[in-house]
Amino acid sequence: MASLLKAATSSLRSTFLQARSIATSPPLLIKEIHEKLENNVLVYEGVNVVSPRAEKMLKPACTSKFCPECTLGLDIKHTDVLILSQYVRSDGCMLPRRITGLCHRQQKKMGALVTMAQKAGLMPNLNPSWSKNDPKKRFGWRKFNKYFIESTIKY
Amino acid sequence: MSIAKRVQQWATFARTWHIYDCTWQNPFESAQLVKTHLMGLHKPIYHPMNDCGDHVVVINTKEIALPGDEWVKRVYFHHTGYPGGASWTLAWQLHEKDPTMVMKKAVYNSMRGNLQRRYTMQRLHLFADDQVPEEILTNVTNQIRTPRTVPQRLDHIDKETLENFPAIVDYPKDYVLR
Numbered sequence: 142m143a144s145l146l147k148a149a150t151s152s153l154r155s156t157f158l159q160a161r162s163i164a165t166s167p168p169l170l171i172k173e174i175h176e177k178l179e180n181n182v183l184v185y186e187g188v189n190v191v192s193p194r195a196e197k198m199l200k201p202a203c204t205s206k207f208c209p210e211c212t213l214g215l216d217i218k219h220t221d222v223l224i225l226s227q228y229v230r231s232d233g234c235m236l237p238r239r240i241t242g243l244c245h246r247q248q249k250k251m252g253a254l255v256t257m258a259q260k261a262g263l264m265p266n267l268n269p270s271w272s273k274n275d276p277k278k279r280f281g282w283r284k285f286n287k288y289f290i291e292s293t294i295k296y
Numbered sequence: 297m298s299i300a301k302r303v304q305q306w307a308t309f310a311r312t313w314h315i316y317d318c319t320w321q322n323p324f325e326s327a328q329l330v331k332t333h334l335m336g337l338h339k340p341i342y343h344p345m346n347d348c349g350d351h352v353v354v355i356n357t358k359e360i361a362l363p364g365d366e367w368v369k370r371v372y373f374h375h376t377g378y379p380g381g382a383s384w385t386l387a388w389q390l391h392e393k394d395p396t397m398v399m400k401k402a403v404y405n406s407m408r409g410n411l412q413r414r415y416t417m418q419r420l421h422l423f424a425d426d427q428v429p430e431e432i433l434t435n436v437t438n439q440i441r442t443p444r445t446v447p448q449r450l451d452h453i454d455k456e457t458l459e460n461f462p463a464i465v466d467y468p469k470d471y472v473l474r
Contacts, residue, residue: 194463220447282388286361
C-alpha cells in the first residue's frame with residue numbers, strides 16, 4: 142500500500158515539477174561568498190573556488206567515512222589544534238556530521254575536544270567576530286591557564 | 297683522603313641549584329618534583345637528619361595551569377583569630393593577588409609539618425615571570441624536567457607548518473566556505 146502511494150505521489154510530483162528544469166547555479170562546486178561595494182551598491186558574489194584542502198588530503202581520509210580514531214587508531218588530545226581546527230568553521234563552531242563524515246560517537250567526542258581546546262584558549266584565531274581573541278583578556282578566572290583531561294569525556 | 301675522594305665529598309654535600317619552569321604546569325604535580333629536590337630526596341645519601349637539600353628556582357609561576365574548573369573549585373582558608381575572622385579565597389582570586397602564592401602553598405603543603413619545613417622553604421625561590429636576578433641565575437646548574445608539555449596555540453604555529461599539515465577532512469562539493 143505504502144509503495145503504491147509512493148509511486149503515485151512520485152509520478153504526480155514528476156508531472157508537476159517537470160517545468161522546473163532551471164538550475165540556479167552550476168551544481169556541486171565549493172563556493173566562497175565575496176562582498177563588494179560598487180557605486181554604493183553592495184554586491185554579494187558566490188565565486189567557485191577549489192577546496193583549499195584538496196591537494197594536501199591524507200590518502201586514507203579520502204573515503205567518505207573516516208574517523209581518525211576508528212580508522213587510524215589515533216588518540217587525539219585537546220592540544221592537537223592542527224587536527225581539531227579542521228573540524229570547525231572560521232568562527233569556531235563545529236561542522237555538522239554530514240560534512241565531517243565522522244561516526245556518531247566520534248562526532249560527539251570531537252565536539253567535546255574542540256570545546257576543551259577553545260576553553261583552554263588554544264584556538265583564539267577561530268572565534269566569532271566579537272571575540273577579544275586573546276585568552277589573557279578573558280573575564281575573571283577564565284583568564285588563567287587551564288587544561289583538560291580527555292578521560293572525562295563520557296562517550 | 298685522596299684528592300679524588302675529597303672532590304667527591306665536596307660534590308656530594310654541595311648545595312646544587314635547580315631551575316623549574318612552571319609554564320602550563322599543574323602546581324600540585326610540580327610540588328612533588330620541587331619538594332624532592334628541595335629536601336634532597338633524590339640523593340642516595342638522604343636522611344631526615346642529614347641537611348642535604350638543594351635550592352630550587354621556580355620561574356613563570358603566573359603561567360601555571362589547573363585542570364578543568366579547579367580555579368573556582370579550590371578554596372584557600374584563612375582565619376585571623378578574631379570572631380568572624382574566617383575567610384575563603386578561591387584559587388584564581390589568590391593567584392590574581394599574588395601569582396606566586398598558589399605554587400608556594402602547593403610546595404609547603406606537600407611537605408610534612410615538622411621543624412625542617414620552614415628551613416626547607418627558605419631554599420625555594422619563586423618568581424612570577426622569567427625575570428630572575430643575575431646573582432641567582434649564575435648559581436643554577438640544572439633544569440628540572442617538566443611533566444606536562446606546553447600546548448601550542450594555533451595562532452602561534454608558523455605558517456609553513458600550517459600549510460604542510462595533512463588534511464583529514466575535505467569540504468563536500470556543494471559547500472559554501474566561511
